[in-house]
Amino acid sequence: MSDLAFLPGWPPLANQMIWVGVVLVAGIAGGELVQRLLRLPRVTGYAAAGLALGPGGWGLIDQPLVDELIVFADIALGLVLFELGTRLDVAWLRRTPALALMGVAEALGAAALVFVTLNVHFGHEPLVAAVAAAIAMSTSPAVLIRVAADLRAEGQVTERALLLTAINGVVAFLALTVLIPWLHLEYRGGWLTMLTQPLYLLAGSLVLAALAARALLTLVRLVGKHAERQFIVVIGLVVLTVGAAVALKISVLLTLLALGAMVRNADRERHFMVVDSGNAGQLFYLLLFVITGARLDLGLLATAGVAGLALVLVRFAGKALGVLAVAPFAGLRFGHAGLLALALTPMSGLAVVMVHETAALYPEVRASVAPVVLAAVVILELLGPIATQFAIRRAGEAGADR
Amino acid sequence: MTLPATLEFKSSEPLTLGVELELQLVNTRDYNLTRGASDLLAAVAKRRHPGDIKPEITESMIEMSTSVCSGPEQVRTELEAMRAVLVEGAAQLNLGIAGGGTHPFQQWTERRIYDTPRFRHVSELYGYLAKQFTVFGQHVHIGVRSGAEAVRLTHALARYVPHFIALSASSPFAGGADTQFDSSRLNVVNAFPLAGFMPQVADWDEFEHYFGEMRSFGIVESMKDFYWDIRPKPEYGTVEIRVFDTPLTVARAAELAAYAQALAASVREDLAWSSHPGQHLVYNYNRFQACRFGFGATTVDPASREHRPLADEIVATLTRVMPHAERLGGGDALGRLLTAAAARLNDAKVLRDVLEKRGSLPDVVRAACVAWQGS
Numbered sequence: 001m002s003d004l005a006f007l008p009g010w011p012p013l014a015n016q017m018i019w020v021g022v023v024l025v026a027g028i029a030g031g032e033l034v035q036r037l038l039r040l041p042r043v044t045g046y047a048a049a050g051l052a053l054g055p056g057g058w059g060l061i062d063q064p065l066v067d068e069l070i071v072f073a074d075i076a077l078g079l080v081l082f083e084l085g086t087r088l089d090v091a092w093l094r095r096t097p098a099l100a101l102m103g104v105a106e107a108l109g110a111a112a113l114v115f116v117t118l119n120v121h122f123g124h125e126p127l128v129a130a131v132a133a134a135i136a137m138s139t140s141p142a143v144l145i146r147v148a149a150d151l152r153a154e155g156q157v158t159e160r161a162l163l164l165t166a167i168n169g170v171v172a173f174l175a176l177t178v179l180i181p182w183l184h185l186e187y188r189g190g191w192l193t194m195l196t197q198p199l200y201l202l203a204g205s206l207v208l209a210a211l212a213a214r215a216l217l218t219l220v221r222l223v224g225k226h227a228e229r230q231f232i233v234v235i236g237l238v239v240l241t242v243g244a245a246v247a248l249k250i251s252v253l254l255t256l257l258a259l260g261a262m263v264r265n266a267d268r269e270r271h272f273m274v275v276d277s278g279n280a281g282q283l284f285y286l287l288l289f290v291i292t293g294a295r296l297d298l299g300l301l302a303t304a305g306v307a308g309l310a311l312v313l314v315r316f317a318g319k320a321l322g323v324l325a326v327a328p329f330a331g332l333r334f335g336h337a338g339l340l341a342l343a344l345t346p347m348s349g350l351a352v353v354m355v356h357e358t359a360a361l362y363p364e365v366r367a368s369v370a371p372v373v374l375a376a377v378v379i380l381e382l383l384g385p386i387a388t389q390f391a392i393r394r395a396g397e398a399g400a401d402r
Numbered sequence: 403m404t405l406p407a408t409l410e411f412k413s414s415e416p417l418t419l420g421v422e423l424e425l426q427l428v429n430t431r432d433y434n435l436t437r438g439a440s441d442l443l444a445a446v447a448k449r450r451h452p453g454d455i456k457p458e459i460t461e462s463m464i465e466m467s468t469s470v471c472s473g474p475e476q477v478r479t480e481l482e483a484m485r486a487v488l489v490e491g492a493a494q495l496n497l498g499i500a501g502g503g504t505h506p507f508q509q510w511t512e513r514r515i516y517d518t519p520r521f522r523h524v525s526e527l528y529g530y531l532a533k534q535f536t537v538f539g540q541h542v543h544i545g546v547r548s549g550a551e552a553v554r555l556t557h558a559l560a561r562y563v564p565h566f567i568a569l570s571a572s573s574p575f576a577g578g579a580d581t582q583f584d585s586s587r588l589n590v591v592n593a594f595p596l597a598g599f600m601p602q603v604a605d606w607d608e609f610e611h612y613f614g615e616m617r618s619f620g621i622v623e624s625m626k627d628f629y630w631d632i633r634p635k636p637e638y639g640t641v642e643i644r645v646f647d648t649p650l651t652v653a654r655a656a657e658l659a660a661y662a663q664a665l666a667a668s669v670r671e672d673l674a675w676s677s678h679p680g681q682h683l684v685y686n687y688n689r690f691q692a693c694r695f696g697f698g699a700t701t702v703d704p705a706s707r708e709h710r711p712l713a714d715e716i717v718a719t720l721t722r723v724m725p726h727a728e729r730l731g732g733g734d735a736l737g738r739l740l741t742a743a744a745a746r747l748n749d750a751k752v753l754r755d756v757l758e759k760r761g762s763l764p765d766v767v768r769a770a771c772v773a774w775q776g777s
Contacts, residue, residue, distance in 0.1 A: 086431075087431075089430070089431075089496060092496040095493050095494065096493075096494050096496075154429065154436045154437050155436065155438065155441070156438065156441045156495060159429070159496060224761060225760075225761035225762040225765075270764070270765060273432075273764065274431050274432035274764070331441075331445050331491075333444060336441075396437070396461075397437060
């Protein structure tokens with residue numbers, strides 16, 4: 001045996017650990033470069049890094065690596081949805097019902113225009129177009145929360161954008177919950193599924209959220225007013241709840257939003273501190289955006305880019321109409337209403353999940369409408385955060401640069 | 403710009419009152435200061451109310467001021483009417499409004515300056531002080547006939563500055579910590595070059611001479627540039643007391659105005675009064691004691707050279723000027739101050755008790771918001 005057997009072979013065998021590190025380093029570097037050089041949002045840089053390292057770029061991020069990292073991204077998504085849920089201030093909505101109306105109006109406005117475009121203009125089947133329209137309602141919670149946090153934004157446009165994001169997420173979920181059984185009926189038949197599935201999704205999510213909220217508030221009282229420990233309680237329950245929702249095949253989105261909202265609104269004595277997940281959560285968020293970026297398929301732009309762009313534009317038009325129509329009743333200045341509509345532009349990685357999930361169940365969707373929606377997601381994954389950042393800055397709600 | 407050679411002192415009805423309150427705007431999530439002044443102003447713009455609601459140096463602050471009032475009752479009525487309008491506007495925007503001399507845990511680096519030429523000028527001149535100056539005070543104006551009366555009253559009120567501080571102190575927390583001071587706000591004010599007490603001018607002529615000198619040095623442009631604890635305000639015809647922290651309730655704000663008015667009334671009657679030569683020597687010590695210890699302070703009487711508990715002094719003085727207050731319609735208000743002084747209970751204590759009970763500073767701000775809304 002050689003005396004130098006302690007040396008690795010050449011080239012050394014790479015392991016997953018190295019690639020995880022590379023992904024993190026590339027993500028953080030991408031975010032900083034994009035922010036410093038181009039003054040664009042960091043999350044755009046994370047997504048760009050993911051795109052560069054993903055199958056469409058160097059191919060460094062492959063399926064096994066994604067499998068390794070997906071748990072972090074799922075935790076990040078859970079945290080984002082939970083935080084968004086805590087923004088659903090029921091007392092505020094009760095005082096200013098016009099806000100709730102605005103949330104529904106902008107979601108329906110977007111859905112209506114998207115539906116008409118896909119159905120009438122591009123000739124997709126009504127049901128399939130409706131599914132795409134429902135998906136198009138929702139704004140990306142992760143982008144909104146991270147861009148606002150990164151800018152240290154405080155103000156009416158930011159607050160309302162976050163609230164409306166929570167509302168349109170719920171509306172989108174409800175619409176899909178109603179539509180999917182219709183798909184089922186259309187393509188598979190079976191009345192029982194059509195009636196029971198939405199009920200199961202809805203009731204299951206709410207019951208699970210209620211249990212988790214009670215557990216969270218109990219634990220929070222136990223650890224007392226310590227931000228760090230409360231954050232661990234949040235992580236623990238968010239992970240647990242995401243896992244349970246997946247196991248029970250109920251909606252992660254609705255469950256986590258409901259969990260946040262219940263914690264916010266049931267905690268009258270305010271035992272739960274608002275936990276700044278920024279520092280500890282940063283790692284999760286970075287991986288979420290990198291992975292979302294890696295999953296983007298630029299090839300779609302060639303095949304469905306024009307249709308995707310059309311979708312982006314009519315979706316924005318619909319949201320703007322909804323916001324502007326209700327703005328006079330919601331105490332919002334006209335200029336701010338326009339910025340608010342712009343801030344709601346980002347489309348979520350969640351949309352990708354929704355499309356894939358629906359497509360997995362109903363291949364008819366995959367063939368027809370999925371490429372258009374996914375192309376819109378590609379466009380908005382890169383441009384959406386920029387729109388949000390612009391809107392917040394323009395409204396004068398960004399804090400000093402960190 | 404050509405400036406008038408002398409300061410024109412506008413005469414006004416003696417003992418009339420005006421109150422300005424600087425208020426905190428917070429979010430209702432974590433109760434940190436938020437940006438909302440312009441939105442809130444827009445929201446209340448169409449509502450009718452007495453007095454005036456206007457922006458202040460940062461987007462996190464709003465100021466409400468009464469009109470010229472005859473007495474404490476009118477002050478309270480006007481403040482309550484403006485509060486109602488503000489509370490409604492704030493509810494629509496999901497903002498919280500609170501009194502208190504400081505925000506307990508805001509970071510001054512986060513503040514943004516309200517975009518007007520004067521505030522931009524102040525910001526450029528004073529640098530970080532301008533942003534640290536995110537503190538919240540109550541100003542009480544007392545009407546006087548002439549500049550001479552104003553100078554006399556300003557000097558006469560000097561010995562009561564510790565009273566004003568202890569009674570109004572509501573800024574025990576700053577930067578996320580207990581400062582050990584009952585009023586930490588005044589420590590921030592002290593950093594300004596023209597803070598402290600008015601110089602030892604004997605009458606209005608000397609005052610005008612002093613002002614003329616300062617202006618010829620190019621140090622000041624107007625009375626606005628003096629950050630004194632108490633200053634004559636020629637354009638209003640008043641003496642303005644500026645050492646009060648904004649109290650947690652509008653009721654307390656009206657009570658403090660009643661006390662200032664009763665003191666001024668007693669000074670007007672006491673024709674033999676003259677300033678004790680030692681008063682300006684003990685001034686800063688007594689003021690520090692009141693800031694640091696509130697009702698627990700021990701202050702020096704320059705005449706007797708005795709150190710006395712401030713709370714006892716306050717109780718004695720309140721009792722002495724009570725007849726004036728009763729005549730001016732502020733008897734009940736002074737009665738409540740008397741109870742508070744006897745129990746040594748100021749807003750600083752109230753806030754510390756909330757922290758003790760609830761365990762976090764956001765809870766403290768939340769309690770302050772509830773207190774400010776009244777019942």
